[in-house]
Amino acid sequence: MTRDTQVTEANLRLFCLKTQIAFVRNVSGPPFPAALRNRARQILGEQIAGDLRTLLGAQDVTNDDDLAAYGAAYHGLTPREERRVGYRLLRVDRTPLGTPVWCELMGANHCTFSVCDTSLDFEARTEALRLLVDGLAKPLRFVYDRRLGYVTAQPALMGTGFRIRSWMHLAGLSHFGYLTELCNAAEAMRALAEPYRPEDAPPGNLMILFNRFSMDARAQTLAGHFKAFLMRVAEQETEARWRLLHDEPFVFVDILKRAKAILKNASLISADEALDLLSDLRLGLTCGAATLRKADPLAPHWFDDATDAAFYPRQGRALRRTVSLPHDVATFRPWRNDALRAQWLRPLAAFAIDRDLIERADSQ
């Protein structure tokens, strides 16, 4: 198992698809959203949204339907079905972080400021976002107590109000059935893992890892702890992939051949199946067991676009204009998306499996 920090950090870039850094604040004055009626939540949300537009030059994108569909997958925003009365979404484009900062008013006076990208410089980005949010403390008057920190309705977010989440592709650990151990280890290391189902691997072998505590240290320190935890996870994932590649070449070749066959021949591919196929392909590419020239399946947007919510606005609508579908699937929505998804993924079937791996598998 490699303990070389540079190697581990390089591998972490392959395993960590994207990271969301968020700060939660409540504006002082009214009670928290749970104690307010719908009308009060709506009015208060509009007032605070207006203040944010003035203070940050934010753009209100609450009514953007496409963003509501793919925002959860791309930017870690609240899914459309979980948005309550009074929800507002604002985007701040000109920030020191270089990427848009999202301001979500979850209802009334509960504000979440977040940024989501592929950068691994957690500490610097955390500090930059914290300074941006602290600049709003005086005009907006966040609820703050010197003993408890920033006060929110949820005890788990009280203190710094800091939440960092990473989407990790852990195909190696999933293959050997170590995801439950990962969840247990996360708790011991001040983090939590959001499993899909305890007995099954998550679609695409994607695990969401996030920090557990937000009160006992500065936000930058918490980000550092979280990155140290991710480095440990990256070490274990590297070891698992190494074992799969060198100890089980026959199994590895079988995984890749199955993926190739389905991508080449399937007419309907569901979202979960697409995530699994992308996971297998990404596993092969990152281990050097497969090569693909004309596409870059390592780009995180492949996983994001394959989900049900994001696929049609991001890829399916454009494909629909160019691909003719049989009449029985053209109008029936689940099948229409599955058929378009199969068309979208077909170019990825052109990957080539490494000859050395095939030879080792044959000789095993």
Next chain:
Amino acid sequence: MKCELCHANNAETVLYRRNAEGKREELYVCHACAERERAFEEERGIQITAMRLNGGAKPAPPEEPRKGADEAEDAPPADEAGEPRMMSAAEFFGEDEEPRKGTDEAEDAPPADEAGEPRMMSAAEFFGEDEEPPEDPSAREFLGLHAGTPDDACTRCPGCGATIGDIRHEGLFRCPQCLTTFPELTRTLLDDAQQCSDYQGDPAPGTERLREIEALERRLAEAIDREDYLEAKRLRAEIQAKKGEAGHDA
């Protein structure tokens, strides 16, 4: 239907009382709250006029008693104005069951004041003068020995009206004042969620100055203790300079 006083247990009986303004109130409460209200009736100036036991189900609204029927006997006693009044022990238990002197029932009879009206028992009378009040929290609550303390089941947050039961059920606070109204619950929830109940993160903008002033004041106190008055004078000047600076206090 939940008890209208504690909002935790099911309502099992109905309580009629006059509030401080003299208006008659009808409350559907559990047995524990009813007994507690009876125990403190004199202290709070509450007149308990009648209690109807209905086996745990929601009690029916009071009906006019029909003469000659059993309901007439069960109707709450009324005063001259026709308003329900407090029952005496004899009325509640029945004339035939008046405790006879010299028996255990005489000892168990409720204490009476000079006018012969039942009065509230003290804890010493209830348990006997040789015994201490119980340590069991539920028993102490029954006697009202802890009524009105923080984190009481009856306490409502002045900011949002939430009770401990509401916050525990949802797992969320409803307003910032809930944290100061229910300090024990706050500490418990924070210990469960974060294993920490003292904030050690970045100070809010403008509070850095307050932290520095607190640190200087601690050093000032230490300097005075060791009689280093020159250092104390210097620290006092520094504190006054810091307090005179403009800044945002959260």
